[in-house]
Amino acid sequence: xxxxxxxxxxxxxxxxxxxxxxxxxxxxxxxxxxxxxxxxxxxxxxxxxxxxxxxxxxxxxxxxxxxxxxxxxxxxxxxxxxxxxxxxxxxxxxxxxxxxxxxxxxxxxxxxxxxxxxxxxxxxxxxxxxxxxxxxxxxxxxxxxxxxxxxxxxxxxxxxxxxxxxxxxxxxxxxxxxxxxxxxxxxxxxxxxxxxxxxxxxxxxxxxxxxxxxxxxxxxxxxxxxxxxxxxxxxxxxxxxxxxxxxxxxxxxxxxxxxxxxxxxxxxxxxxxxxxxxxxxxxxxxxxxxxxxxxxxxxxxxxxxxxxxxxxxxxxxxxxxxxxxxxxxxxxxxxxxxxxxxxxxxxxxxxxxxxxxxxxxxxxxxxxxxxxxxxxxxxxxxxxxxxxxxxxxx
Ligand code: PLP
Numbered sequence: 001x002x003x004x005x006x007x008x009x010x011x012x013x014x015x016x017x018x019x020x021x022x023x024x025x026x027x028x029x030x031x032x033x034x035x036x037x038x039x040x041x042x043x044x045x046x047x048x049x050x051x052x053x054x055x056x057x058x059x060x061x062x063x064x065x066x067x068x069x070x071x072x073x074x075x076x077x078x079x080x081x082x083x084x085x086x087x088x089x090x091x092x093x094x095x096x097x098x099x100x101x102x103x104x105x106x107x108x109x110x111x112x113x114x115x116x117x118x119x120x121x122x123x124x125x126x127x128x129x130x131x132x133x134x135x136x137x138x139x140x141x142x143x144x145x146x147x148x149x150x151x152x153x154x155x156x157x158x159x160x161x162x163x164x165x166x167x168x169x170x171x172x173x174x175x176x177x178x179x180x181x182x183x184x185x186x187x188x189x190x191x192x193x194x195x196x197x198x199x200x201x202x203x204x205x206x207x208x209x210x211x212x213x214x215x216x217x218x219x220x221x222x223x224x225x226x227x228x229x230x231x232x233x234x235x236x237x238x239x240x241x242x243x244x245x246x247x248x249x250x251x252x253x254x255x256x257x258x259x260x261x262x263x264x265x266x267x268x269x270x271x272x273x274x275x276x277x278x279x280x281x282x283x284x285x286x287x288x289x290x291x292x293x294x295x296x297x298x299x300x301x302x303x304x305x306x307x308x309x310x311x312x313x314x315x316x317x318x319x320x321x322x323x324x325x326x327x328x329x330x331x332x333x334x335x336x337x338x339x340x341x342x343x344x345x346x347x348x349x350x351x352x353x354x355x356x357x358x359x360x361x362x363x364x365x366x367x368x369x370x371x372x373x374x375x376x377x378x379x380x381x382x383x384x385x386x387x388x389x390x391x392x393x394x
Contacts, residue, residue, distance in 0.1 A: 109214075123145075123167070
């Protein structure tokens, strides 16, 4: 006997993976250059040179027993102090190392927060379109996901719908900005309004409703878009971050949770997050990459290719008659599908060897996600294929 829920998770492939595998099979038949795969959100640019240089320097110069040894569960104190100082410089916070818990990427940061907060019957609110793993993470923590439908004109927040879902069992709201899959950055107005509503409801229910800010795309923004730092707007905010996208090191699994001092009883919340990490068996985040991340805290990969890809693809699609909210960040576009059924539309695109992920899986039917973290050349060659697809609908 095995756990049926885990078996289902372990055997079911995500729609995204299905498409990717399909693309590989098609590539073997028609040639890789004729398959236009926009399915995966895997960074396509190399890590900055500083990442490898620092890793090599550490491997050459550090005491190997310490370097490869366990760190404190929450992370190496010197690393955490460096990160805290960098965050304080950048966001004017008052973090010390004690406010930071190093994690195995943003996914683990989220799981630690959810598990650390979740009591029986608790609900966690998510805004569509959303990163589908949230449901897995929330349910894995023993919680229930409540989904706010998308506000498709802007992909900001539908506050009427949110207000209807808030109730005394609401423990937290997950805010992902810049957003996967819409690319949208929640505006200062949106975050201010959200903070006011959650403050009022926290008072009404007599307990805090937390914001879990999921920010792995914070550095990938365009046209100087401002990404509001949510702890400035709402005190009960837990910030989940990783270097997966900014440094292009998703396989190295390194991130953190920041628990600001302003969070009600922050030390208890921090300890519960640490307890969650312990119960999940994470022990500590990669000791080598904690140190690399601290040394590269002011660096990013060269993200300029994403800006170029975004402009090329967005202008191209708009000129073909697609409707798309202009994204302020990430490497995703989320246009409307050219027929209401996004799954049928994705199938139609597949007939052109164009791999687009249906929006239904992100809670926003009638859209498709296009991951443009691909070589620019692929986008150039894909534009006539998008045009052929659009012609099918004229
Ligand atoms: N949150 C969002 C919105 C993501 O898109 C991803 C990864 O794609 C993650 C979290 C997980 O990131 P990490 O690789 O740091 O665990």
